[in-house]
Amino acid sequence: MPQFQHEPEPDPHFAQDTEGLTVAHEVPIAVVEQRVSNLAQGALCLVLLTGPFLHILNLIPRGVLAGLFWYMGADTMQDNRITHRILYLLKDKNLTPVDEPVRKVRKSRLLLFLTLQLAGAGTAVGITDTVAAIGFPVIVLMLIPLRTFVIPQLPFTTEELTILDGPTASAFTLESVGGGVISKES
Secondary structure: OOOOOOOOOOOOOEEEOOOOOEEEOOOOOOOOOOHHHHHHHHHHHHHHOOHHHHHHHOOOOHHHHHHHHHHHHHHHHOOOHHHHHHHHHHOOHHHOOOOOHHHHOOHHHHHHHHHHHHHHHHHHHHHHHOHHHHHHHHHHHHHHHHHHHHHHHOOOOHHHHHHHOOOOOOHHHHHHOOOOOOOOOO
16 A cells, blocks of 8 residues: 655744755744733822822831832942943043943043033932922923933034933833834943
8 A cells, every 4th residue: 555645734933945944933922012011000009099008008117118219229320320420430441341332432521411411310309309399390301302402512422422322221121112122332
């Protein structure tokens, strides 16, 4: 009895290119959307601001909350660009890696940009302790035209601005909000 030669079905994970070589092929299996988790987080914040939950939150000692926020702030300072730039200025240049992008920026330009950053951050934080605290978002929004229109008029080259003012968000965050992956230069 003749045997029937049955070819197996092609594996969807592999494909053959034009030269007949088998190459790996990625098959998407799911789409992960972050909008639902952001919506859930916002909804939980609103729920926690209702009367019964505010009473429960008031049972947490203020020292515990202060310690938590102190820790979060101190932890964030380790990844802060302003902190990195101040430490760069204070460090011995021989101990700074040769491939450090900030080395390409003149010290006077670095100091000017750092002064502008500290002034913007100081203004935004300083207004929160005044009667005008409601204007905090306006101060933050005014920093956008300052960066877009005023800072390019200052004596910075395009390369210096790219190094000093690269994307702040991580590649993962940029990708999750629909932006492309941008290499982080500083």
